[in-house]
Amino acid sequence: MxxxxxxxxxxxxxxxxxxxxxxxxxxxxxxxxxxxxxxxQKLELQNHVKRTGLLIMNELSRAGYDGMAGIRFISGIPRDASPFYPAFELGVSGGYSQGSCVVFHYDKNHNGTIEKEPLSEYLGFRLKDGAIESRMDAKDCDQPGWQDLTDPTYIKVDTFRISPVNISGSGALLSVEISATLVRAPSVSAKLHWPVTVRNF
Known part of the structure; x- marks a missing residue:
């Protein structure tokens, strides 16, 4: 068995x-x-870069707006006599490339004058030490005192550039480019490259 x-x-x-x-x-x-x-991580970074880009584009698209433009036009006052002319200026920030800083203003309270209080109408964005900063108190591109728009301990912005694509009497078409990496995961990167139209040029 x-x-x-x-x-x-x-x-x-x-x-x-x-x-x-x-x-x-x-x-x-x-x-x-x-x-x-x-x-x-990539989706997290892309969402952050996208939100930052949208905020910049929404603000920049208003550049040059003058609440008294109609009255000035009827009165025969030329556009370049407006305190909101030119609509924007592109500059250099901290050794970065041309267009790494943009300063502009628009008429938030529609009174035809540029004001600092209660809401500053001196606006702008620049790249500084791996962060995109927001303009404070009419500072120039190379002056200290701007405020971080992105958190440099969270993301490192490698590229922030605004470039003119087409400028005419009816407006300006600009290109906004942002690239960034996660600080805790430098191999994770995201890019944004979008057009923005400034109609009050």
Whole structure:
């Protein structure tokens, strides 16, 4: 009579196959988890860059607006006599390339004059030490005292550039370019390259 059961060799082979499958499964799970983390970080960074770009574009599109432009036009006063002319100026910030700083103003309270209080109508953005900064108190591109718009401990902005694409008497078409990386994961990057129209040029 034969006794049926597992042999030592069969058990060892089964255990070896099982361990191999577990190792393969663990490796797959780790790779999948890593991929999901990278995707999540990239989406997080893209959303941050996109929100920053939209804010800049919304503000910049208003550059040069003068609440008294109609009255000035009817009175025969030329556009360049407006305190909101020129609509914007592109400059250089801290050794970066041309267009790394833009200063502009628009008439928030529609009274035809540029004011600092209660809401400053001296606006602008620049790249400084890996962050995009917002203009404060009519500061020039190379002056200190601007306020961080992006958090340099969270993202590092590598590129911020505004370039003219087409300028005519009816307005200006500009290109806004931003590229950034996550500070905690420098290999994760995002870019934005969008057009913005300034109609009050």
């Amino acid at each position: 034969l006794s049926r059961g597992y042999t030592l060799t069969g058990l060892l082979m089964s255990m070896g196959i099982g361990v191999s499958l577990l190792a393969a499964g663990a490796t797959f799970a780790m790779n999948l988890s890593q991929q999901q983390l990278v995707i999540s």
